[in-house]
Amino acid sequence: WHEIIMEPILDTLTQSTRPQRRPSQRVIQAIDQFCRQKEWAMNVGDEKGMHHVVNPATVLELGTYCGYSTVRIASLLPPTPIARQIIAWAGLQDKVQLVEEASGDWIPKMRTEFGVETFDLVFLDHWKDRYLPDTKLLEDCGLLRKGSVLLADNVIFPGTPEYLEYVRSSPQYESQYFQSHLEYTKVEDGLEKSVYLD
Numbered sequence: 001w002h003e004i005i006m007e008p009i010l011d012t013l014t015q016s017t018r019p020q021r022r023p024s025q026r027v028i029q030a031i032d033q034f035c036r037q038k039e040w041a042m043n044v045g046d047e048k049g050m051h052h053v054v055n056p057a058t059v060l061e062l063g064t065y066c067g068y069s070t071v072r073i074a075s076l077l078p079p080t081p082i083a084r085q086i087i088a089w090a091g092l093q094d095k096v097q098l099v100e101e102a103s104g105d106w107i108p109k110m111r112t113e114f115g116v117e118t119f120d121l122v123f124l125d126h127w128k129d130r131y132l133p134d135t136k137l138l139e140d141c142g143l144l145r146k147g148s149v150l151l152a153d154n155v156i157f158p159g160t161p162e163y164l165e166y167v168r169s170s171p172q173y174e175s176q177y178f179q180s181h182l183e184y185t186k187v188e189d190g191l192e193k194s195v196y197l198d
């Protein structure tokens with residue numbers, strides 16, 4: 001459902017803003033033209049190509065050289081999730097690690113998988129019943145430091161009562177509510193900002 005909702009967003013983007021990326025076939029054509037007309041290079045090329053395989057999902061490439069075959073192979077992979085396309089369209093893919101797994105499974109792996117020491121900011125905007133358990137998990141994994149900010153969306157609507165109770169009553173947090181409205185509506189909602197005091 002979310003991918004269906006997000007597709008028009010990407011379509012709007014691709015029709016109204018300058019791309020931060022080049023369609024892969026134009027990249028391949030440009031490299032083939034250069035290597036055919038100007039300077040030979042050891043790419044697999046446009047004749048041997050990659051049409052011998054169909055729909056790979058997991059690929060190991062040994063020997064990347066200039067990335068030519070990487071681009072060819074990656075263009076055969078299943079479509080990229082919309083969020084990843086939108087982030088790339090904004091040219092921010094090098095700043096973002098997109099993890100498509102459950103938060104409760106990945107928070108304990110942040111240090112080993114991504115070398116994270118502590119987070120300066122955690123924006124909570126996922127399943128409302130995960131706000132509190134994930135906050136406790138972040139504390140238990142030592143991923144918050146003095147001054148880390150938790151910024152939580154939807155604390156009024158759809159609402160996260162257990163989370164609010166916790167951050168507002170815990171001596172470990174200095175919490176403040178910023179009243180606003182549910183996005184694009186006149187329904188009350190707001191953000192709760194909670195600073196971890198350690």
Ligand SMILES: Cc1ncccc1-c1cc(O)c2nc[nH]c(=O)c2c1
Nearest residue numbers: 125126127128153154157158182183
């Ligand atoms: C989807 C929806 N319908 C009616 C009222 C509110 C919502 C709503 C609004 C949000 O900002 C959300 N943020 C993160 N995750 C959500 O599930 C979510 C749901």
Ligand SMILES: [Mg+2]
Nearest residue numbers: 125126153154
């Ligand atoms: Mg939200």
